[in-house]
Amino acid sequence: QVQLVESGGGLVQAGGSLRLSCAASGRTFNSYDWGWFRQAPGKEREFVAAIRWSGDVTYFADSAKGRFTISRDNAKNTVYLQMNSLKPEDTAVYYCAATPRSFVDLRYRRYDFWGQGTQVTVSS
Numbered sequence: 001q002v003q004l005v006e007s008g009g010g011l012v013q014a015g016g017s018l019r020l021s022c023a024a025s026g027r028t029f030n031s032y033d034w035g036w037f038r039q040a041p042g043k044e045r046e047f048v049a050a051i052r053w054s055g056d057v058t059y060f061a062d063s064a065k066g067r068f069t070i071s072r073d074n075a076k077n078t079v080y081l082q083m084n085s086l087k088p089e090d091t092a093v094y095y096c097a098a099t100p101r102s103f104v105d106l107r108y109r110r111y112d113f114w115g116q117g118t119q120v121t122v123s124s
Helices: none
Strands: 002-007 010-013 018-026 032-039 046-051 058-060 068-073 078-083 092-100 118-123
Touching: 002 092, 018 032, 018 092, 018 118, 032 068, 032 078, 046 068, 046 078, 058 068
Parallel strands: 010 118
Antiparallel strands: 002 018, 018 078, 032 046, 032 092, 046 058, 068 078, 092 118
16 A cells, blocks of 8 residues: 655646645555646546656656656655646646556556645646
8 A cells, every 4th residue: 555645736827837746655665656647627537647666767648748757756755747838728636646566658557546636727
């Protein structure tokens, strides 16, 4: 089991930046691959970014490429999502998720553990 707590969401103007954090507790941090997802009102949850347990492989949705970066700090058991050049269409609840590490493409992997989400609102 692993518990996830997101933070860092808020209200920002278009073109601004936010950094989301996902603090993990429970089993060994390096036992998991990590992902960020988002869900906008009236829409299905969608993949945003992911990072392998080793930190050397990352995945991004097309909408996030070139604007978002994902990283992890093993010493702090924390995963980050740095979001730059934010757009109103990035408005959503953002969720951190964990899945036991594997060699599967993390864009399509089933994630077993989820945080409660943090709201990101981008004003135009």
